[in-house]
Amino acid sequence: MLRSALMVxxxxxxxGKSTLVAALCRILQRRGVRVAPFKPQNMAxxxxxxxxxxxxxxxxxxxxxxxxxxxxxxxxxxxxKPTTDKKAQVVIHGKVAADLNARDYQEYKPRAMQAVLExxxxxxxxYDCVLVEGAGSPAEINLRARDIANMGFAxxxxxxxxxxxxxxxxxxxxxxxxxxxxxSPSEQNRVVGFVINRFRGDISLLESGLSWLEERTGKxxxxxxPYLHGLMLDAExxxxxxxxGDKREAKLKVVAPAYPRTSNHNDLDPLRLHPxxxxxxxGPGETPPAADLIVLPGSKAVRADLDWLRGQGWDGAIRxxxxxxxxxxxxxxxxxxxxxxxxxxxxxxxxxGSTPGLGVLxxxxxxxxxxxxxxxxxxxxxxxxPAMTGYEIHLGVTRGAGLSAAxxxxxxxxxxxxxxxxxxxxxxYCHGVFDHPQALxxxxxxxxxxxxxxxxxxxxxxxDLDRLADSVEAALDWPKLAAFLPR
Numbered sequence: 001m002l003r004s005a006l007m008v009x010x011x012x013x014x015x016g017k018s019t020l021v022a023a024l025c026r027i028l029q030r031r032g033v034r035v036a037p038f039k040p041q042n043m044a045x046x047x048x049x050x051x052x053x054x055x056x057x058x059x060x061x062x063x064x065x066x067x068x069x070x071x072x073x074x075x076x077x078x079x080x081k082p083t084t085d086k087k088a089q090v091v092i093h094g095k096v097a098a099d100l101n102a103r104d105y106q107e108y109k110p111r112a113m114q115a116v117l118e119x120x121x122x123x124x125x126x127y128d129c130v131l132v133e134g135a136g137s138p139a140e141i142n143l144r145a146r147d148i149a150n151m152g153f154a155x156x157x158x159x160x161x162x163x164x165x166x167x168x169x170x171x172x173x174x175x176x177x178x179x180x181x182x183x184s185p186s187e188q189n190r191v192v193g194f195v196i197n198r199f200r201g202d203i204s205l206l207e208s209g210l211s212w213l214e215e216r217t218g219k220x221x222x223x224x225x226p227y228l229h230g231l232m233l234d235a236e237x238x239x240x241x242x243x244x245g246d247k248r249e250a251k252l253k254v255v256a257p258a259y260p261r262t263s264n265h266n267d268l269d270p271l272r273l274h275p276x277x278x279x280x281x282x283g284p285g286e287t288p289p290a291a292d293l294i295v296l297p298g299s300k301a302v303r304a305d306l307d308w309l310r311g312q313g314w315d316g317a318i319r320x321x322x323x324x325x326x327x328x329x330x331x332x333x334x335x336x337x338x339x340x341x342x343x344x345x346x347x348x349x350x351x352x353g354s355t356p357g358l359g360v361l362x363x364x365x366x367x368x369x370x371x372x373x374x375x376x377x378x379x380x381x382x383x384x385x386p387a388m389t390g391y392e393i394h395l396g397v398t399r400g401a402g403l404s405a406a407x408x409x410x411x412x413x414x415x416x417x418x419x420x421x422x423x424x425x426x427x428x429y430c431h432g433v434f435d436h437p438q439a440l441x442x443x444x445x446x447x448x449x450x451x452x453x454x455x456x457x458x459x460x461x462x463x464d465l466d467r468l469a470d471s472v473e474a475a476l477d478w479p480k481l482a483a484f485l486p487r
Contacts, residue, residue: 006160007132009164078148093118165195195221255293264297274455303353330361338427362421386439396429
């Protein structure tokens, strides 16, 4: 039976909720506690396939890894995947339940809350401790009605809350005091303390502010977490653009367009990590630069993002890139864009119709209502047939003569993707194809980088989880947390 639960809410998005929960998960897991992560409602285009055949937010998959668990749909029972600025796909217990605009979702929330409480019941029956992550901020007044993501959930299940704020943004005391002031009296009583995240400098210079904060609010500061440079963990949603490590040894230049509905952008994190790869995301208004390899990532709105690509001049840039001998990789939605046509007869991602693709692979894609969700493994159709692992999350079914030269031979006997006749273009539905060391080395060699060093992204992720946990464990006031977390 559940011995304890604690919820981490934040003053803002990206305040550090996901990383703090991941750190606490790893700390408790190392102490032998049966601990599980939980996020009632997530809004993100970064998702992972679960052991029970659904999808959840990428951050909850990372937190599950920190607990030593396989990702499960109960860890994130409600996932919202935006398709436009006003509409999102609603995923309940890992499966698509509806496509709703913001106003209609407000009416749908009681049903979503039922799913949240069902998952909560199963987790609390199975684990010693459940660590809960909020979403955005509990002080977003316009979202408080029927809230299932922050205090609405905490009140419903009687869960204590800590609030984390990012001092690197500035205004940390205003963020914390203002957030607390905007809560109801019962919600204020539920807050058991504050955590300040991403501090750099002399901690003694902060002490007077910490004392003031405790006197002003009557709430303890449970810890001040240091800024950790170069941490390589899966991002919740925002595209991580900073390079990791020293790139002076870079041998290969790789670029990728950051289109408006980019999904599963963490696919490209191993390229950011690799010391011999100069990788850059190219945003709106930036001219596509010369490169050795262009990677088109996944997309939640493939036809709309393809229109965006054309508007930004990427179609011409890719044709020129191929004329000069460059290589192109398309992942999932990016793979669909590389074909001759994309058909959406049911209007699943917008207005029904068809959009010409970039025409560099001899395939066409039809978007169909049943989403393909599976974890996969196999071998790339490249020299040495290197091993790969990954996962599929897509609506499209791709057909055409180009499939005769598959990119991947999957362990279940299926073939996936395509390689163009001239060997310059590769497309696959497999997310995570760069994660496996053998696959990463082979793909970089295919793109022109020989004698590359092996980089194990999964091992780096594990090491950084331990590094994060060590730092958080040293910074938190454990006696003050003893009432809420198992020792």
